[in-house]
Amino acid sequence: MIEKKIQRNVTLAPFTTFKIGGPAAYFIEARTEDEIVEALKWAKHKHIPYFILGGGSNILIADKGFDGLVVKMRMNTYTVLKTNIIADAGVFLSTLVSASLKNSLTGLEWAGGVPGTIGGAVRGNAGAHGHSISELVKTVRVVRKGSVVDLENNNCRFSYRNSVFKRKNNNDIIVRVVLKLKKGNKQEIEKGITKHITYRNKTQPYQASCGCIFKNINFSAIDKTCLKKFPEMNEFKGYGQIPSGWLIDSCSLKRTKKGKVSISDIHANFIENSGSATAHDVRELIARAKLCVKQKFGIDLEEEIIYVGF
Ligand SMILES: Cc1cc2nc3c(=O)[nH]c(=O)nc-3n(C[C@H](O)[C@H](O)[C@H](O)COP(=O)(O)OP(=O)(O)OC[C@H]3O[C@@H](n4cnc5c(N)ncnc54)[C@H](O)[C@@H]3O)c2cc1C
Missing domain, CATH: 3.30.43.10 (Uridine Diphospho-n-acetylenolpyruvylglucosamine Reductase, domain 2)
Incomplete structure (x- = not known):
């Protein structure tokens, strides 16, 4: 029962x-x-x-x-079959990074230090340092209307921090993911993972957070008048995105506090919880960042995070 x-x-x-x-x-x-x-x-x-x-x-x-x-x-077992990793949706990404190293499989090094489960990563097409999980996904098993369905990568409609699973009327529950990696050199893989974790430790706050609050902004979506007014934005042209953290920092919002939460001094797209913070205070800081960025740059920030229970 x-x-x-x-x-x-x-x-x-x-x-x-x-x-x-x-x-x-x-x-x-x-x-x-x-x-x-x-x-x-x-x-x-x-x-x-x-x-x-x-x-x-x-x-x-x-x-x-x-x-x-x-x-x-809490479904959290995985197996490695040649260059494939078959993982239940509840397996932590960090476990799969370790498994890739143990089995000399390359492709997942960028995920070193990214928290969360593989199910959450696939739904949001998690990524870092120019890579995303969609590059490695072979198939995704979902529970759909009480039945189990297997989807190929191209059925998942991945794009930047997005997938078919994020669409409004999609109620699929990801239960298993098959990742396809490549045989690699163990030492090189280890070096890659360490490099990414070290970078993360230097550029992201230690206090409790929910990662980046906002998605980055597609460079091609920025209008010409804005680029003329803020020519320094052109430095991101090659990257293809304007980091939301840069926009928030440009509004001098780092260290802005509300109750027990503050916009991180280390990375302005993070909000840190220094203790018994409330969601209400987080929402106020988010609203403030959105308003300031809109007023200064005319750009609408869009949340990467999901609101639950509001
Ligand atoms: C310090 C820190 C650093 C971070 N760095 C990065 C980064 O570099 N890159 C990046 O992309 N993200 C980053 N994040 C954000 C986060 O780690 C990822 O988005 C992660 O993939 C979310 O997975 P989760 O299991 O925690 O999902 P949750 O937060 O639990 O859920 C997120 C959404 O996914 C849904 N979901 C979860 N599991 C399933 C499932 N099995 N089936 C269907 N829907 C599901 C939930 O309902 C919810 O809507 C960071 C977060 C933190 C705290």
């Missing part, structure tokens, strides 16, 4: 990297595809919404929590 596995009134903050968020009315740790299917049937029967929780590293949960069922992905 799935009902027996469903807990009530579970505080969600500890399940997020931001350490912010109130309780879930109902909460289940799903270890099998069947448990997911049964849990969703249960929620449907009760006419309540559900939310799939991976590593909680790209979300902001409301202080009042989520008045529905949170399904925490």
